[in-house]
Amino acid sequence: MPRVYRISVMTVVSTLFLCAGGKELNLQDIWNSSKFMSKSIRGIQWAKDGKSYTYLDTDSVTKSTAIIRFNVKSKEKKIVVSGSSLKIDANDPPFSFSSYQWSPDEKQILFVSSPPRKQYLSRLTPAGNYFLYDVPTKKFSRITDVDVPQYNQKFSPDGKYIGYVRANNIYRYDIVGKKEQQLTLTGTEQIINGKFDWVYEEEFGISDGWLWSPDGAKIAFWQIDQSRVPEYSMTEWDSAHLTLIPMKYPKPGDQNAIVKIGIITLTSGEIQWLDTGNNDDIYIPRINWTGIQDRLAVQRLNRKQNSLELLLFDVSRGTQTTLLVDQSDTWIDIHDDLRFFKNGNFIWSSERDGYNHVYHYAADGTLINQITKGQWDIDAVYGVDEKNGLLFCTSSEASPIERQIYSVSIDGKRKKRLSVQPGTHTANFSPGFDLYISYHSSSSQPTRIAMNSKDGKELYSLEDRGIPALGEYSLPTVEYFTFTTTDGVELYANVMKPVDFDSTKKYPVLVFTYGGPGSQVVRNSWGGSNYLWHSMLTQKGYIIAMVDNRGTGARGAAFKKITYRNLGKYEVNDQIEGAKYLSSLSYIDKSRIGIWGWSYGGYMASHTILLGAEYFKTAIAVAPVTHWKFYDTIYTERFMDTPANNPDGYFESAPVNHAEKLKGKFLLIHGTSDDNVHFQNAVTMVSALQKANKQFETMFYPNKNHGISGGNTRLHLYTMMTNFLLEHL
Secondary structure, three states: OOOOOEEEEOOOOOOOOOOOOOEOOOHHHHHOOOOOOOOOOEEEEEOOOOOEEEEEEEOOOOOOEEEEEEEOOOOOEEEEEEHHHOOOOOOOOOOOEEEEEEOOOOOEEEEEEOOOOOOOOOOOOOOOOEEEEEOOOOEEEEOOOOOOOEEEEEEOOOOOEEEEEEOOEEEEEEOOOOEEEEOOOOOOOOEEEOOOOHHHHHHOOOOOOEEEOOOOOEEEEEEEEOOOOOEEEEEEOOOOOOEEEEEEOOOOOOOOOEEEEEEEEOOOOOEEEOOOOOOOOEEEEEEEEOOOOOEEEEEEEEOOOOEEEEEEEEOOOOEEEEEEEEEOOOOOOOOOOOEEOOOOOEEEEEOOOOOOEEEEEOOOOOEEEEOOOOOOOEEEEEEEEOOOOEEEEEEOOOOOOOEEEEEEEOOOOOEEEOOOOOOEEEEEEOOOOOEEEEEEEEOOEEEEEEEEEOOOOEEEEEEOOOOHHHHHEOOOOEEEEEEEOOOOOEEEEEEEOOOOOOOOOOEEEEEEOOOOOOOOOOOOOOOHHHHHHHHHHHHOOOEEEEEEOOOOOOOOHHHHHOOOOOOOHHHHHHHHHHHHHHHOOOOEEEEEEEEEEEOHHHHHHHHHHHHOOOOOOEEEEEOOOOOHHHOOHHHHHHHHOOOOOOHHHHHHOOHHHHHHHOOOEEEEEEEOOOOOOOOHHHHHHHHHHHHOOOOOEEEEEOOOOOOOOOOOHHHHHHHHHHHHHHHHO
16 A cells, blocks of 8 residues: 655745855865854853843953953943953963852852863863952952862852862862861762762753752752762773773663762751652752752652652751652653742642643642643743743744743733744843843854843844854755654654755755654754755755654653653654655655764664665764663663663664664764763674674774864764765765
């Protein structure tokens, strides 16, 4: 029986570059120059009164970085301080810093110097020495002078102290007394206080492991005991006898670290440990001080990650209550949407009705009302204007391929769309929610930054120069559409065609994929360097396509979570369905369809060319997972359960177990110092292909991590991939 596809054409993005210059893109300009870098605004920090903000600007000649204050009403710019003037001794070079923070009274700035050495296993936090600049007196002083990384620095609420983590212990520095105090004493390579192990940082997206209480009298902190976690060793290849870099990395079924929450009373130094239950095989992905003194909210997640409890501890009384429990037949996603009001009430997001929405609760955990509702997902919560009773957020309500900004009344009765143009919008609100900095991009427009009033009206542009060099080239538009698979599922997709597209010709197709849980590649947003590389390929006669398979985001829980315990099954099926649909078009050469991706996309490219061997001629897999038993506990077990509980799922989902099905041309790429997707994934895939007597190509990058970058690395990588496609597709 013939297969019939239904296609629905969506709005095609404006042809912003279609009639521009006619130059051809080249790899050198894309990957080894600043020609296509867009102008941004770095390090924005709002002043408390919301009347100004500061940001970082680097002088193109001196390379010195300065803090600039921008007055939002007058638009006046004023240098607060420049790195060239920050010197301890007169002969010191210009000060190089990686971050800055204002004190609560906005009279001092805490600087973190550039990291003293390469950091393999911590990527989310700056890690250098601390320096203090007094704005009124212009005095610059050093706080710490150590040659080991330091983390998670911040002023106390009264501005009298600075807290930070060094050697896995928490310290407090008295600014007036110039004295350092060690607050925890148990820090070792195995015991971590105030920061996280690799897997928490990677999978829960958190690095700062301690919080001042609102009154500054206490500190709440995580303690991570990773002594029972197995080690994995990475190798540096440029020493005579090799250098092994050990890291604690729990893989599916392994023991995780033991996590505890401690409360330090600063007047006595005493540590109180919260009772989070007898089961130590749990996760605590978030803690938050509430709007009521001495009350700490703790999120407790079970190992299976399908039950999330919000616990409330009154640390002064030693009591504990359960505010709410979110449960799922599959998994619970961790979020940062919890906000406490001054009276202890709070908002919380959940997928309990099938879509991610925001709920309003009383201080005792009683549900007051559901704030947002509909067959669409809340994407991000920016905050709550308590004075006016408004929640600000972005969602996929307008379209799954877009993100628009909204304000919603806490009672859920009034909702207003603040952003107007199609595309992807994000926002940075002022402390009082009177203004916000908007960021907007589309597939045809790099990010544009503007100042907006709280009702969405654009007041003026902050950065609208785009990328002038784009005008020299004829670049393709991105055409969005949906099609229905043979089993009745509507999928979102897009294509990029050559500017001189001729419907009477036959074109090869390269599919770009990621496909992992909750992700999207079919988005109306600026695609950066990958968009430019794909555009270069269209100039060479290729069509670029993308399909968001089942398991991806912005379409509700059922669509996303259908992949539970069977990663790769529905995702690959839908990529094959995309290839079948493309093959039905008169201008597509169905014998020349390729696929490529990175990380989860590399996994998808590997799995798809094996299971979809009849439909895909080539595949490029960069840093792919090739067996889920090699990845970490938190991510893998969230979607696959443990190998012991789901042996069939682990077997079927592993490309290494399907190596004998390879028919097309396959290029496998990996960095040997990848601390995320370990190099063993590539090695075992190579072994499986060799055992199956399958020919393939491979490239490894010594001492390169998951990003495979630095120096000429990206240029080398994309040159190789381009040549591979030109030869085999």
